Amino acid sequence: MNFSFIKFRKIPLAWLLLTRQPLRLIVAIAGISFAGILMFMQLGFRDGLFDTSVTIHKLLDADLVLISPRSKSSISMSGFPKRRLIQTLALEDVEKTAPVNLTYLLWRNPENLKTRSILTLGFNPSDSLLLDDGFSRKADKLKNPGRVLFDKLSRPEFGPIEDWFLSEKKVETEVAGKRVLVEGLVELGPSFGADGNLITSRETYLRLFPANPKGSIEIGLVKLRSGSNPILVSEILKKSLPNDVRVLTKNQFIEFEKNYWKNSTAIGFIFSLGALMGFVVGCVVVYQILYSDVTDHLPEYATLLAMGYRLKSLFYVVAREGFLLALFGYLPAYFSGQILYSIVRNSTKLPIVMDANKTVLIFILILVMCMGSAGIAMRKLVDADPAEIF
Amino acid sequence: MRKAINKKDKNSKTVSINNLSHYYGINENKKKVLNNVNFFIEKGELVLLKGPSGCGKTTLLTLIGALRTCQSGDLMVLNNQLNGASRKTRQKLRRNIGMIFQGHNLLRCLTAEQNVQMGADLITNLTYLQRREVARKWLSAVGLEGHHKKLPNGLSGGQKQRVAIARALSANPKLLLADEPTSALDSVTGREIVSLLRKLAKEQDCSVLMVTHDPRISDMADRILNMEDGKIFNALSELR
Numbered sequence: 001m002n003f004s005f006i007k008f009r010k011i012p013l014a015w016l017l018l019t020r021q022p023l024r025l026i027v028a029i030a031g032i033s034f035a036g037i038l039m040f041m042q043l044g045f046r047d048g049l050f051d052t053s054v055t056i057h058k059l060l061d062a063d064l065v066l067i068s069p070r071s072k073s074s075i076s077m078s079g080f081p082k083r084r085l086i087q088t089l090a091l092e093d094v095e096k097t098a099p100v101n102l103t104y105l106l107w108r109n110p111e112n113l114k115t116r117s118i119l120t121l122g123f124n125p126s127d128s129l130l131l132d133d134g135f136s137r138k139a140d141k142l143k144n145p146g147r148v149l150f151d152k153l154s155r156p157e158f159g160p161i162e163d164w165f166l167s168e169k170k171v172e173t174e175v176a177g178k179r180v181l182v183e184g185l186v187e188l189g190p191s192f193g194a195d196g197n198l199i200t201s202r203e204t205y206l207r208l209f210p211a212n213p214k215g216s217i218e219i220g221l222v223k224l225r226s227g228s229n230p231i232l233v234s235e236i237l238k239k240s241l242p243n244d245v246r247v248l249t250k251n252q253f254i255e256f257e258k259n260y261w262k263n264s265t266a267i268g269f270i271f272s273l274g275a276l277m278g279f280v281v282g283c284v285v286v287y288q289i290l291y292s293d294v295t296d297h298l299p300e301y302a303t304l305l306a307m308g309y310r311l312k313s314l315f316y317v318v319a320r321e322g323f324l325l326a327l328f329g330y331l332p333a334y335f336s337g338q339i340l341y342s343i344v345r346n347s348t349k350l351p352i353v354m355d356a357n358k359t360v361l362i363f364i365l366i367l368v369m370c371m372g373s374a375g376i377a378m379r380k381l382v383d384a385d386p387a388e389i390f
Numbered sequence: 391m392r393k394a395i396n397k398k399d400k401n402s403k404t405v406s407i408n409n410l411s412h413y414y415g416i417n418e419n420k421k422k423v424l425n426n427v428n429f430f431i432e433k434g435e436l437v438l439l440k441g442p443s444g445c446g447k448t449t450l451l452t453l454i455g456a457l458r459t460c461q462s463g464d465l466m467v468l469n470n471q472l473n474g475a476s477r478k479t480r481q482k483l484r485r486n487i488g489m490i491f492q493g494h495n496l497l498r499c500l501t502a503e504q505n506v507q508m509g510a511d512l513i514t515n516l517t518y519l520q521r522r523e524v525a526r527k528w529l530s531a532v533g534l535e536g537h538h539k540k541l542p543n544g545l546s547g548g549q550k551q552r553v554a555i556a557r558a559l560s561a562n563p564k565l566l567l568a569d570e571p572t573s574a575l576d577s578v579t580g581r582e583i584v585s586l587l588r589k590l591a592k593e594q595d596c597s598v599l600m601v602t603h604d605p606r607i608s609d610m611a612d613r614i615l616n617m618e619d620g621k622i623f624n625a626l627s628e629l630r
Binding site: 009010011013016017019020297299300303304305306307308309310386387 | 452455457458481482483484485486487489491495497498499500504507508509511512518557561
């Protein structure tokens, strides 16, 4: 058998140089991993924020969404006349519409009686609100006044509602000072804007929030007939409806919410800056490690130059060291990230997940960090003067 | 006829130096360390270079080893004119020059075998396994059969110097430069090392230029060059 590839095999100098001082290697790996974990967490929180802010948006059963032009995001929605929604039915492409009210009301924890703000949605139970097969059955129960559906993914500060409900205990509490009965559970999830969610009928909603102007809604859901082009229909509606309403496709509505968190608040910037800090910390750690490694081995590198090795070959050695550090630093960061994501998910209910984008992005960032630092450390190699070793 | 003689003469010399001068510093700090040096080394010769500290021995060694740029005069090493030679030419030439340093300069993270193999790795037409075989062969040749997996820290001074010799010879050099290879060794080991070096160099038809202060090994040289204040004396004196 001809093992011709063995011809290209070389002594793993980079690996041997790195592992010669195990403690320093461990410190380097710990430093890179720490930087990686920092980036994973910051980007995880950032993406989590953006994802949770649109959890409900994604679940809405609509092709087009009508909102007030004064609305900034789900945490600052303004109302618009419900009749605008009815006007959309004049278009043949529009199959049905659903008016939705949305505001924050005070929920009383039935266990400790403490109040906490909860995002409350009001809709007609006969309309389709969410893309959830079992939801219409649950929505039917809201036809009786004073009934609510509680989001079981809400933060625990709202009380042990799920446990009580599943143990068939009657879950009664107050919302905005009015008595309500929990008739079912839904799965929506908290966001940075809302710790918990509540769904009720418009009738109950208006009873809980009587200050809501009559005929005013915050969101208008428009369902199109199959085969209709949402962008085209939205353009027609924009032209035909007055300026007191804004027409968005569902994707535009999702982007509208995300953009608020990205651009109108410092949150996106803060988390991106946090990730950048992790990157910078990692660069400093790797550079220090590689620079001291090159400095320590300078006489040895000079010896290799004296033997006839090219400077380029030595650059490759340092580059390989950088690559190995990236690889060994990334793996613990990835697994620690998984564990920390799980802890954050369980304690905050935020949907922070290790998706492929983040996995690849952070590996690339760590690789850039290590290879960049190796590139800077290589400048020291030029100081390796073979004439000085005699 | 004269041309043919000159060509033969040129080819029989590993090193040929004419009016070689070298300076350090610039302007008023400029200092001449080599002053019109003239000498040659024949193929297979073992030449000792002696002289007091600071007389220019190491500078001469680094110039011959293509580690420095030649400033003035002719310096022919293995038929390469080093005055005006490019960095790449000097780097390529160094692959044919073995070097043994006073401080061994073994790579601390590599075993004895791997250190020697770093030399053998410069021979491009061999496979990894062949290069490893070359390394093992040279370790055996210097009497270190059972030590090939040891790191430099686990070797004595004499053993390290043997590894350095094996490494220098493993790339099949045509010229070997050694800078006081016996200075840290006792007299018996020192003689052993030089004797081994001489034997292996002769077998490979390799010329050796050794800088040394050690009088105990003078009798083993083909020629001794004395250097003082940047000048070579009795360059042609035959000792044996």
